[in-house]
Amino acid sequence: MSDKSQTNNSSVVALTVGILSLFIPFLGLILGIIGIVFSRIAVKQMNITNENGRGLATAGLICSIVGIIIQLLMVLGYVAFFSVTSYISN
Template identity: 65%
Template sequence: MSEKTKTNSSSVVSLTMGILSILIPFLGLLLGVFGVFASRKATKEIEATREDGRGLAISGLICSSVGIVMQLFVVLGYIAFFSLTTVNVG
């Protein structure tokens, strides 16, 4: 018989934060950072306790990283847009 193992809850949190970091503007930057920390925590817990969820933790890390990069581009785009509009007005 195969033994059912528990899925690590931090890995689920990291994937959720990673997906939300892609979808929610501005707040997604903060969610992405939290997702990276949750992913690293989940990976360490999974190695120590032999729980399931390693794939979720890795997916959470990837989604969080993509979300952070996307949100940085959005923030830099807003900064560039508003800096250029204020220069041309005067």
């Protein structure tokens, strides 16, 4: 068993990648998926090892989900914008 004062590394990675998914266009979609995977891995590891970092993993999961939603809306916005502009120009 690990010491309770130690923070799980996967939860830190999940939070970092989740925050990056909010701010990096297009690549944020992939980063959001990676953040979700790392947050789930972190929770499973913390259940076994009794480490700290559950809040970081939860925040990483939330940031990743919000990042994915923002990225999808941005892609849909681009598709809608360019389909309307091509319709108007014809």
